[in-house]
Amino acid sequence: MEYFIRTGDASRVRTGCLVVGIFRDGTPSGPQQDTPALKTILSSLRRAGDLPREAGAHLVLQQPDGLGARRLLLVGCGARKDFGIKAYRQSVAAATRQLQKLGAADAVLSLATPQLTPYSRTRHAVESAEHTLYRFDELKSEKKDPKPKLRKLGIHLDAAGGRSQAMRGIEHAGAIAEGTAVARRLADLPANRCTPSYLASFARKLAAGDSRLKADILTETQMKKLGMGALLSVTAGTDEPARLIVLNYRGKPGGKTIALVGKGVTFDSGGVSLKPPPGMDEMKFDMGGAAGVIGTMAAVARLRPAINVVAVVPACENMPSGRATRPGDVVRSMSGKTIEILNTDAEGRLILCDALTYCRRFKPDIVVDVATLTGACVVALGHHVSGLMTRSDELARGLLAAGVTAEDPAWRLPLGEEYDKSLKSSFADFANVGSREGGAIVAGCFLARFTEGLEWAHLDVAGTAWRTGSEKGATGRPVPLLVQFLLDSL
Template structure:
């Protein structure tokens, strides 16, 4: 789809459809009032007749509105004006795009981006508009023999701003929003692919393609490489699978030479059966989403590369399946990790932390500015926070605040949980340095406590996306979260990072 930014009066737009908002009860937004004035109170008359109340989620398509150059005018319900905030703004945009896609017109001009959203500026509104539009038109149907086709799909969309001096800002925000949307789409596509296609090898191949198309450095470690490094906890998870494990390293060298990198570590379990501690059958198909942490790292690296962020970023993805089998790791086995610490594996379904702990030890070699791991780690996080907020824990308060702020800025929110030493008691083992589970109480926290034992040499934060990485039910599918949060986090870091002094050769 083609996007553009414009400033101008709505009644003068030569477009297949102009979109304006109506608040409840029957109150025209400012752009709608301009259309109404040009149309000799045509919209007001329609509202007085009761054709539309302005309720959120409602819409009304009008043809041949007098005094308006556009072929159609689409009225979108906004709900009550005093309650119009981020959620309502995004919902109104989604409603508009769905309706535009069904009008038969190839283009649309949105004046919803001129609406006031409390404490949000033009940059935020345009970024979000780009994200919402791409999310609304997204379809994952590549594996269907017969695809659902839109009769005359929307091909061009124009976002409008109130003042001409906002055009440059809005153009920059649009480019950023589209880059983030591209990263989200990549993460969704990878998450939605079934485990028989999206294997560790497939993830590695996708990383190579991303590196080639966006000038990133890439290294792929195979089983033999991991054995030499002593990544025994990662390899213990891979034992039950015929699919070979992969350890993926991607580098975006956009920052100053020698500047410490931000490292993102994504859990890449391409299918999680639970191993010997087998999961129950219902909804096990959703365990193809257990690599959404890995997908979010690839998506974020893509967005960073598209924006050419002046920052050094390294993405690290430990990837394997977790399957039962004669060679699979058993409950009670003791494994020595790459760090030298031994782990008693009491539950093979707590495998994410086992592949992450070796990855978190590996990244010490990069002397990182900070490390953020992203993982669909615990069902306990879903119980604690539902499907709204991502769980956040870490060993550095300033880093945690930066991530919380990025979640607020991107409307991809996180919530911080405590990481007190008191919880470490639950990981005690009679036979090893630690157990890989700490029991039912505070399961999200004790999982992070496990990871914390491997991150003492740098500033680290953990994002548990078990409740936010995908949706179940009728709308089942990957969400692409937390690509927006991570990208905003990197954008803020890049804004304060030392600037590159010259061209750097990328590997």
């Protein structure tokens, strides 16, 4: 998709379709819309009671009199007082869907209010449009989309003065949208396609030809030599070999290094502690953390920021067999700590703990792990915000602020001894599960045991990395949050 800027009188914009927002009070939302031609059109529709005022409503006019556009698409925006970034993104998404249905090849959006900066208008418009246009149909034998896809989309600004900000917004949004699409596609792929080896191959291709980005792939033999007994205990029951994927971006040698660790369980049956059949197909999404981290690295490769970023992705399957790890088994992690495995379906923390230990060799200033870790986090927070756990108030503030800016919010949960003590084991240093109460926090406490001396945070994206039901599919979160956090760290 090509994105561009338009300024000046909206009625003179020459395009296949001009998109204008309408508030509940019947007034237009976009800039420079008090022109005679638009006033006449809107007044006529207002008298007839045909103005779309509520969010999601729309009206299309063909060959509107006095306009340079061949079509006029009016999109309802709801109440003016509620029209912030979230409502703006929803309006852009609604407009994009209608433009697709119309078969428009090019269009100009004139939706934002003066309260939104030129940067915010373009960034969130591009992200929202790209998110709406995403389709996963590569495995379908017939693709039903007869109309031409939208190829050019303009964003209308008040004046030319904000053009540099607006172009920066397009640049950032393009990278974030690309990274989000990468994450969505990887997570949407079925587990017989997106195996640990496939993820490793994808990482190699991502790094190919980029002088700043290097990919290293560790085999099970190499992991065994490193003492990664926790990670290897998860993959013991499957025929699909595990991989430890490392993507190392060097944007500022000698500068700050941020490590991202992503859980990559490409299919989670639960192992011997087998999951119930309903919904098990969605366990292909249990590599959502890995997808988000790899997607973030795709965005980093495009933006080329002056910062060092290392991604560590432990990738494996969790399957039952005669070789599989059993409840009650004790394994030794790379850190030397022993773990009693009481539940083989609490596998994510086992692969993450060895990955967290491994990432120490890069001497990171900050470590953020990302995982679809617990159903308990979904129960606690639902599907709107990701769970954030960290000992560092400063790191928490940075990640929470990035989530607000990116419209990819998180919510901080506590860590503390009162939760950690439930991990006590009679036969090992500690167990892989503890009390069911506060289960998401207990999982965070488990990971915290492997992060002493690190500026570390844990993002549980079990409720936000994918949707269920009629809109089943990956969301690409938390790519926007992570990229924004990296931009804020420059």
